[in-house]
Every structure is written in structure tokens, then in C-alpha cells.
Amino acid sequence: MGVGIKVEHLNAWFGKTQALHDISIDVPANHATAVIGPSGCGKSTFVRCLNRMHETVPDARATGKVRMGELDVYNGTAAVQIRRRIGMVFQKANPFPTMSIYDNVAAGLKLNGFHDRQRLDEIVERSLKLSALWDEVKDTLRKKSGASLSGGQQQRLCIARALAVSPEVLLMDEPCSALDPISTGKIEELIFQLKENFTIVIVTHNMQQASRVAEFTGFFLLGKLIEFDKTEKIFTTPSDKRTEDYITGRFG
Amino acid sequence: MANQALGAPRLTGPQPVAKPEVVSSSRAETAPLIKAGDSRIPDGIFHGAVLSCGVCVLGLVGVIVYQLVTKSALSWHAFGWKFFFRSEWDPVNEQFGAWPFVYGTLVSSLLALVLAVPLAVGVAVFITEMCPRWLKGSLAFTTELLAAIPSVIYGLWAIFVMVPLLREYVEPFLARYLGWTGLFEGTPYGIGMLAAGIILAIMVVPIVSSITREVMTAVPQQQREAVLALGATRWEMIRTGVLRNARAGILGGVILGLGRALGETMAVTMVIGNRPEIARSLFAPGYTMASVIANEFSEATSDTYLSALVEVGLALFLVTIIVNILAQLLVWSVTRGMPRRSNA
Amino acid sequence: MPNLGTQTGQFEIAPISLWRRGMNGFVTLAAGAAVVLVLLPLGAIFAYLIYKGLGSINWAFLTQTPKPVGEAGGGMANAIAGSAYVLAIASVMGVPIGIGAGIYLAEYGRNRFGDVIRFTADVLNGVPSIVVGIVAYGIVVLGQGHFSALAGGVALAIMMIPTITRTSEEMLLLVPNAVREAAYGLGVSRWRTTLSITLRTATSGVITGVMLAFARVAGETAPLLFTAFGNQYWNWKMNQPTAALSLQVYTYAISPFDEWHRQAWAGALILIVLIVASVSAVRIAAGRGMLKGAN
Numbered sequence: 012m013g014v015g016i017k018v019e020h021l022n023a024w025f026g027k028t029q030a031l032h033d034i035s036i037d038v039p040a041n042h043a044t045a046v047i048g049p050s051g052c053g054k055s056t057f058v059r060c061l062n063r064m065h066e067t068v069p070d071a072r073a074t075g076k077v078r079m080g081e082l083d084v085y086n087g088t089a090a091v092q093i094r095r096r097i098g099m100v101f102q103k104a105n106p107f108p109t110m111s112i113y114d115n116v117a118a119g120l121k122l123n124g125f126h127d128r129q130r131l132d133e134i135v136e137r138s139l140k141l142s143a144l145w146d147e148v149k150d151t152l153r154k155k156s157g158a159s160l161s162g163g164q165q166q167r168l169c170i171a172r173a174l175a176v177s178p179e180v181l182l183m184d185e186p187c188s189a190l191d192p193i194s195t196g197k198i199e200e201l202i203f204q205l206k207e208n209f210t211i212v213i214v215t216h217n218m219q220q221a222s223r224v225a226e227f228t229g230f231f232l233l234g235k236l237i238e239f240d241k242t243e244k245i246f247t248t249p250s251d252k253r254t255e256d257y258i259t260g261r262f263g
Numbered sequence: 264m265a266n267q268a269l270g271a272p273r274l275t276g277p278q279p280v281a282k283p284e285v286v287s288s289s290r291a292e293t294a295p296l297i298k299a300g301d302s303r304i305p306d307g308i309f310h311g312a313v314l315s316c317g318v319c320v321l322g323l324v325g326v327i328v329y330q331l332v333t334k335s336a337l338s339w340h341a342f343g344w345k346f347f348f349r350s351e352w353d354p355v356n357e358q359f360g361a362w363p364f365v366y367g368t369l370v371s372s373l374l375a376l377v378l379a380v381p382l383a384v385g386v387a388v389f390i391t392e393m394c395p396r397w398l399k400g401s402l403a404f405t406t407e408l409l410a411a412i413p414s415v416i417y418g419l420w421a422i423f424v425m426v427p428l429l430r431e432y433v434e435p436f437l438a439r440y441l442g443w444t445g446l447f448e449g450t451p452y453g454i455g456m457l458a459a460g461i462i463l464a465i466m467v468v469p470i471v472s473s474i475t476r477e478v479m480t481a482v483p484q485q486q487r488e489a490v491l492a493l494g495a496t497r498w499e500m501i502r503t504g505v506l507r508n509a510r511a512g513i514l515g516g517v518i519l520g521l522g523r524a525l526g527e528t529m530a531v532t533m534v535i536g537n538r539p540e541i542a543r544s545l546f547a548p549g550y551t552m553a554s555v556i557a558n559e560f561s562e563a564t565s566d567t568y569l570s571a572l573v574e575v576g577l578a579l580f581l582v583t584i585i586v587n588i589l590a591q592l593l594v595w596s597v598t599r600g601m602p603r604r605s606n607a
Numbered sequence: 608m609p610n611l612g613t614q615t616g617q618f619e620i621a622p623i624s625l626w627r628r629g630m631n632g633f634v635t636l637a638a639g640a641a642v643v644l645v646l647l648p649l650g651a652i653f654a655y656l657i658y659k660g661l662g663s664i665n666w667a668f669l670t671q672t673p674k675p676v677g678e679a680g681g682g683m684a685n686a687i688a689g690s691a692y693v694l695a696i697a698s699v700m701g702v703p704i705g706i707g708a709g710i711y712l713a714e715y716g717r718n719r720f721g722d723v724i725r726f727t728a729d730v731l732n733g734v735p736s737i738v739v740g741i742v743a744y745g746i747v748v749l750g751q752g753h754f755s756a757l758a759g760g761v762a763l764a765i766m767m768i769p770t771i772t773r774t775s776e777e778m779l780l781l782v783p784n785a786v787r788e789a790a791y792g793l794g795v796s797r798w799r800t801t802l803s804i805t806l807r808t809a810t811s812g813v814i815t816g817v818m819l820a821f822a823r824v825a826g827e828t829a830p831l832l833f834t835a836f837g838n839q840y841w842n843w844k845m846n847q848p849t850a851a852l853s854l855q856v857y858t859y860a861i862s863p864f865d866e867w868h869r870q871a872w873a874g875a876l877i878l879i880v881l882i883v884a885s886v887s888a889v890r891i892a893a894g895r896g897m898l899k900g901a902n
Contacts, residue, residue, distance in 0.1 A: 067791055069717070089301040095794030105785035109808050119793035122803055169789070176793060302796030309798035310715060316707030317716060317724045320772060323765060324727050327734065330745040385641025393638055402642065409649050411882060413826025415853050416875045419860045420652045423659075423868070465648050472645075496623065496631040526735025528829040533861060553737045553829070560741070561833040576741045580734060587733035 014080030014179045014210060015040040016061060021075035023053075023060050025068065030056045032234045034075070038227075043202055043211040045221035045242065048231035049262065054214045055102075057231065058182050061212065062097040063090040079180065095123065098173030102185045104165035106157030106172070112148050115157040115168055119176040134175055142171040143201055163194025170201065174209075181205065183213040187220065199224050218258065222246055230254045331577040337570035346574060352539045352555075354564065359571035361578070363539035367456070367549035368579075371531060372524040374460030374545070375467050380517055382464070383471035384506075390472075391479045392501050403476070410469035418533030421462045426453035426534060429461075434546055448544045452536070457545040459535040463527055467520040474519060478512025478597045479505050508597075515593025522586040526579060528553040552579045653879075660876030663869050673839055673855075679866055683874045685841045689756070689850035693835055694825060696760025696845065701767035702817055708768070709775025709813070714801050725776075731769035739765050740830035748834060756842065756849040759835030763824045770823065774816025778809040818889035822882050828853040852878050 016038040023031040031053050038044050046054040059065040060073045063084065077084040084093050106115050116135045139145040144167040157168055166186055173181060187195040202211055202224045215221050221228050222242055229239040238245060238254045249255045256262055338346065342359060349360025390402050430453030437447040482505050490504035536548020537558055552575050563569040667682055674681030712721050743762035748754055782805050790800040836848040837858060852874055859871035
């Protein structure tokens with residue numbers, strides 16, 4: 012089962028530029044939460060602060076408190092440990108180019124020291140089934156390289172790879188923005204099913220997508236969280252005028 | 264009113280085609296499989312290890328300078344600056360003057376450049392601007408192949424093939440028609456400054472040519488088109504649209520070639536005659552800084568002798584460093600900002 | 608209405624003059640001639656190597672050591688082995704340091720300090736090989752009291768390091784950052800990511816760089832003149848002088864004996880074949896390796 016994420020007064024900077032201003036949000040467990048907003052509003056930055064990927068950029072830093080279940084993400088735990096419990100799927104699929112499909116899925120486990128062959132086989136199969144890729148690749152697991160799949164398949168491979176380490180939370184940073192509608196549809200189906208066992212945070216610039224897959228939505232603008240509520244409410248009766256303007260397409 | 268454009272959101276979601284059964288057990292099993300270790304110490308060790316490799320590179324220059332300076336101190340104290348302007352090289356009486364070698368190095372390198380630069384630029388122009396596409400790759404490859412041939416093999420070929428040619432045909436020809444210049448007098452031995460200059464030229468062409476090609480290719484296509492649109496012939500386009508823009512880079516390539524020529528040892532040693540003489544004629548034998556070190560280092564009998572040779576090496580080192588830095592700066596000024604082409 | 612009628616004649620474009628056309632053609636010819644002139648010695652060198660050297664390469668040549676002066680026969684077996692030996696010593700020192708420095712520059716060195724190292728490496732690449740020989744002499748030979756294979760190895764390692772550093776850095780920088788991020792996202796530590804992911808992705812390129820540095824120093828003679836020094840016999844000890852192919856070719860070439868000249872050509876042919884073969888093998892292997900991890 013997934014855990015909830017409690018964010019308190021999160022601020023983030025790239026060098027001297029402040030990208031996030033005092034974000035406080037409660038991401039509920041076992042639900043999908045969408046993060047929407049116009050380009051440059053900080054939604055990717057926010058999500059990358061949750062698993063401490065933000066600090067891998069030179070000169071980037073963040074302050075504030077993020078709790079994932081009982082874990083304090085920023086204090087007292089190494090970033091590496093946090094990232095093993097939070098999975099991430101990136102905007103552009105990034106399978107490891109020199110590895111086979113099997114090795115890609117198993118990468119998170121193998122690189123962290125887990126080598127039990129039989130268990131790995133089971134986990135790889137399970138993860139690929141979870142990401143609805145198993146049937147398409149089960150015969151060429153070790154022969155084909157991860158990079159030889161189509162765009163949509165690669166992204167599902169990355170999802171399988173993230174799921175293989177059994178994270179509690181899955182962060183998705185515009186996972187479908189580079190994909191065709193059919194692949195997008197398949198991945199949205201996936202998210203719908205994964206919700207039962209994971210907490211999902213999905214960044215999207217596509218409002219229809221947010222309304223299709225997420226129960227909760229947060230609207231970001233210029234680095235601030237403007238509104239966070241049930242998706243239904245955000246899209247039908249938003250409390251803030253800025254939210255309403257964005258939803259109706261007046262800007263962004 | 265806000266939502267009319269969108270329609271009511273559908274949170275029922277898309278209908279799943281097949282429901283995966285394995286979902287529920289996934290979490291609990293693998294959680295403890297991954298060790299929860301912190302990686303800060305191994306990360307630190309790794310950083311330290313590669314950092315020390317980087318420092319090694321810096322250290323190498325330090326070591327080189329240290330060795331050259333300390334081992335040449337004896338000679339420096341004995342002869343001072345004048346070392347490079349004296350002509351006496353007498354190991355028996357421990358009198359050392361490096362001027363003949365400096366002269367020989369300069370003349371052979373200059374001669375090499377005079378011969379190599381027009382050829383190299385010509386080759387580069389041909390390959391980049393005039394060559395049919397199917398020929399480009401193989402021509403580029405073969406000129407780079409020239410760079411892969413070891414110096415000693417150039418020397419071998421020079422001694423047994425080029426020198427006889429010079430002796431029998433080229434030098435008598437030059438003596439007869441160009442002897443009045445004073446550059447081509449005396450007995451044509453074949454071996455001598457001219458031979459050294461020619462073989463150096465052949466060795467320097469690939470470098471100058473590949474840099475010239477690189478900077479010529481870095482000139483944007485719009486420059487060429489602009490000149491062509493004014494009604495220029497192809498040569499005029501190359502001259503004003505490409506070469507003019509790439510001038511600094513080509514100069515850099517030439518200087519890089521100079522740097523290579525200055526330090527070149529084996530091929531030159533094998534054909535220059537190895538006599539510390541200064542003569543106007545290119546037929547005469549000579550000696551270069553690199554050659555004297557190559558020939559006499561392992562037989563240097565006294566400390567002063569060895570120290571003098573190391574001092575020659577130090578001078579060679581300093582000159583080539585300065586020349587190379589200058590060349591790099593010039594080349595960067597043209598190619599900086601251009602995306603690097605892969606040369607695979 | 609603008610009155611252009613009477614003036615049009617002045618704007619007629621003159622046909623390109625004969626001079627300009629002639630110049631164009633001449634330059635084309637000159638450039639072509641330059642290519643021919645440059646390729647001529649290349650062809651001549653290979654032709655003579657084969658013509659003069661091929662006949663002398665036989666089993667005896669490849670397996671025997673040199674015979675004393677004046678006697679016919681003998682071979683360069685010890686020189687071939689010696690070259691391999693010195694190159695191996697050089698690689699053991701040069702390759703790890705070079706790749707390590709390349710990793711540092713690519714992953715940790717995007718700063719002023721890294722620029723200093725980069726600049727230094729480029730400067731080191733331009734140091735004349737004879738000077739490197741002097742330095743290795745000072746460090747090793749003077750310390751040990753005699754010429755040695757180790758000294759030769761040190762000299763060649765000094766020449767390999769800057770080249771390997773720069774090419775490794777270049778290849779590592781080609782690995783897209785998305786690949787590193789994917790690994791970080793899985794909770795893989797930085798050192799593990801750099802070695803198992805980044806370096807692994809760049810492997811074929813890095814190996815190409817190493818082999819090219821290898822091929823470049825394999826033919827070097829100057830730095831070995833007073834380090835490895837040469838040896839008539841077999842030698843596998845690191846602290847004794849060793850024969851090397853390039854040294855042997857040089858010694859034989861400048862000798863007054865025809866017999867030795869003949870063997871010099873043969874040795875040179877073997878040397879060039881080995882160099883060209885290793886460069887080509889690298890290109891082929893890199894090509895295939897890249898296809899395996901296809902994008």
C-alpha cells in the first residue's frame with residue numbers, strides 16, 4: 012500500500028532564482044494526484060523536490076519539510092534511500108541504452124545489490140505485467156535492447172523499471188507528453204490500476220488527462236500552489252479566480 | 264460556467280482491458296530486499312579517487328618542469344643565457360653552445376611549413392569544398408592515415424628512398440636553376456637540411472590539413488551562400504566566404520604544425536646529417552635540438568654534458584608549449600560556440 | 608512612372624571574365640594537385656614497405672633474436688615481444704589514470720579547477736616525445752641506475768594519459784543526462800551510477816580513445832632511446848633494458864649493414880601493420896558495440 016506525502020513550507024531555488032514559494036500540501040495515500048499549471052510554474056520542480064532529484068542539479072537547493080509516511084525526506088535520511096522508496100518516471104522515456112529489456116527492469120534491484128536470479132525473474136515478469144508490457148516483450152526480454160522499443164513501449168518499460176523496486180510512491184513528470192494518443196491511453200489505464208497499491212503524483216499540462224486519472228489536483232502558478240482540492244471541484248467550481256482562468260483557457 | 268468548455272470530468276476512468284492479478288503482493292516482498300545503506304562514504308571515496316587522477320595530470324606537468332629545471336641547472340650555471348647563442352659544441356673540453364641546434368630547428372621547421380602549408384590548405388580546400396561526396400570520406404581517412412605513421416618509418420623511407428632521389432635528381436636540378444639564390448650550393452649529398460625540411464613537411468601536412476578542414480567546416484553555410492549570391496565563382500566564394508572567416512583558425516593550425524615540427528625527432532635525425540654546422544645552403548647537413556638529444560644523450564660522459572643536453576630539452580619544451588598554447592587559442596577563436604562534430 | 612527605360616542598359620550584368628573563370632579552374636587544379644602530391648608519399652611509403660619488407664618476413668624473422676653483426680639471418684622476435692611488454696607496463700599505469708581523470712572532468716569537473724586540468728592535458732599532448740624521454744630518464748633510470756623496461760613504460764604512460772583523459776571526458780559527456788537521472792531516480796548511488804551506467808554507456812567510445820592513444824605510442828621511438836634502451840636478447844624483467852620494435856628499426860636503419868637494412872624494412876612493415884590493424888580493429892569493435900546498445 013502507498014503512503015501519503017505531507018509537504019510543509021517547501022521552498023526551492025535554482026541558484027539565486029526562487030522556483031517554489033512556500034508550498035504546503037497533503038498528498039493522500041493510494042490516490043492519484045495531478046499537478047497542473049502553465050509552463051514554468053514549478054510543477055516539475057515540485058515533484059522533483061519530493062524525491063530529492065532537485066538537488067542533483069548544480070546550484071539547486073530546497074528548504075522545508077517533506078514527510079513520506081513516517082520518513083522525513085530531508086532530515087536524517089540519505090537521498091539515495093529516499094529515492095529507493097519513491098519511483099520516478101520522466102518526461103522523455105530514458106531506458107538504459109546498453110541494457111536489454113530484462114536488465115533495464117532489473118536495474119534498480121541489481122544496482123542496489125540484489126542478485127537472486129530466480130526472484131529477479133519473478134519481479135521482472137511481475138513489473139512488466141503491471142505496466143502492461145509483458146505480452147509484447149516476453150519473447151525478447153534478453154535479446155532486445157531497451158532502446159529498441161517504440162516510444163510508448165519505452166515509457167512503459169520505464170514504468171516497469173520504477174515499479175520493480177516496489178516504491179511506495181510513484182512520481183510521474185508529464186509521462187505522456189512525448190507520446191501518441193494510443194500509447195497515452197494505455198498509460199492512463201495503467202495509472203488507473205496502479206492507484207490501488209501506490210500513491211501517484213502526476214504532473215501534466217493536459218487538463219483532460221488530469222480529470223481522467225486523478226482524484227485530486229493541485230494548481231500551480233509562478234511557483235506557488237494556488238489551489239488543491241478534489242479534481243471534480245477544481246474543474247467545476249474552483250475557489251480561486253486564477254484557477255478558473257487557467258481551466259477555461261484564458262491563459263497558459 | 265467555468266466548466267462548460269470541458270464538460271464534466273469523468274473520474275470513472277478508461278475501462279481496463281485486462282486486470283493484472285499480481286498487484287497486491289508486490290509491495291511487501293521486495294521492500295527488505297534492497298539494502299537500506301547510505302552511500303555517502305563510497306561516494307566520497309570514489310570522488311577522491313577520480314580527483315586524484317585529475318590531480319595526477321597536473322602533477323605530470325609539475326614533474327616534467329621539475330626534472331628539466333633541476334637537471335639542467337649545472338649547465339645553466341656554467342653558461343647562462345649565452346648558451347643559446349654560442350656555437351661551440353665540444354664535449355671533450357666541456358664547452359657547450361646550442362646555437363647550431365636552435366638554428367637547425369628553426370630552419371628545418373620553417374622550411375617544412377613553407378612546403379606544407381600550401382599543400383595542406385590545398386588538400387583541405389579540396390576535401391571540404393570541391394570534392395565529390397563519395398570521395399570525401401576516403402580522402403579524409405587517407406590524409407589522417409599519414410598522421411598515424413610512426414616517425415621512425417618516415418625516417419626509414421626517407422633514408423633509403425627519398426634521399427637518393429634528392430641526391431640524384433632533385434638537388435642537382437635545384438642547384439642548376441636556383442643555385443643563384445645561394446640556398447642550393449655545395450655537394451648534393453641528399454642528406455641535409457633540405458631532406459629534413461621535406462620529410463618534416465610530409466609529417467606536418469596531416470595536422471594542418473585536419474585543423475583547416477575543421478575550421479572551414481565550422482564556417483556557417485550562410486556565409487558561403489551570401490558570397491555565391493553575389494555572383495562569385497567557386498574559388499572566390501572559398502576565398503572570401505570561407506578562408507577569410509577561418510583565417511584565425513587556419514593560422515592556429517599552421518602554428519600547431521609548427522609545434523609538431525619543432526619537436527619532431529626521429530625522421531629528422533635520420534636525414535639531417537647530424538653536424539652542428541650553420542650554412543646558408545640547404546644542401547648542407549645540420550643538427551636540431553631534438554636530434555642532438557636523441558643522438559648524444561645516452562652517451563653523455565660528464566655531468567655538464569648531460570646537463571647541457573637537458574637544457575636544450577628544457578628550451579625545446581618551453582618553446583613548444585608556448586607555440587601550442589598560441590595555436591589552441593587561435594583555433595578556439597573560430598570553433599568556439601560551434602557544436603562539436605564527431606570525427607568517427 | 609519611374610523612367611527606367613533608358614537606363615536599363617547600364618544594369619546589364621557582364622559575363623564572368625575569362626580571368627575569373629581561369630582563376631577558378633586553376634585553383635581547382637592546384638587543389639587537386641595538392642591532394643595528389645600529398646597522397647604520393649603515402650602511397651610510396653606503403654609500397655616500399657611492402658616491396659622491401661614483405662620478402663624478409665618469415666618464420667625465422669618472427670621467432671629469432673638478432674644475430675651478431677655480420678652474420679645473416681636472425682629476427683626481431685624479442686623486439687616485438689619487448690614492445691608489447693613496454694606497452695603493457697605503460698597501459699597499466701596510463702589507462703586507469705587517464706580514464707579516472709576523464710571521469711573526474713566529465714562528472715565532477717565542470718568548474719574552474721576542471722578547466723585548469725583540461726588545459727594542462729591539452730598542453731601535455733604537445734610535449735615533444737624526446738622531452739618525455741628525458742623526464743622518464745630522470746625519474747626512473749637515474750633512480751635505478753640502469754635503463755629499464757619500467758622507464759620505457761613510464762615514458763609511454765606519460766604520453767598516453769593526456770590523450771586518454773580528453774577522449775574519455777568527451778565520450779562520457781556524450782551520455783545524455785537523462786540516463787544518469789534514470790539511475791538516480793532508482794536510488795542508485797552516485798559512484799555506482801557513474802561506473803555502472805554512465806561509463807558503461809560510454810564504453811565503446813572510451814575504448815576507442817584508449818586504443819587510439821595506444822596506437823599512437825606504439826610507434827614511438829624517441830622516448831625509448833634512453834629509457835628502455837634496447838636489448839639484443841629476450842627480457843621479461845621490468846628493471847632491465849628491453850628491445851622494442853621501433854628502436855630496433857631505428858638502430859638497423861642507421862647502421863652501415865645491408866643485412867640490417869633489409870631487416871629494418873621488415874620490422875617497419877610489421878610495426879605499421881600492427882598499428883593499422885589495431886586502429887581498424889578498434890573502429891570495427893566500436894561500430895559493433897554501438898549497434899548493440901542501439902538508440
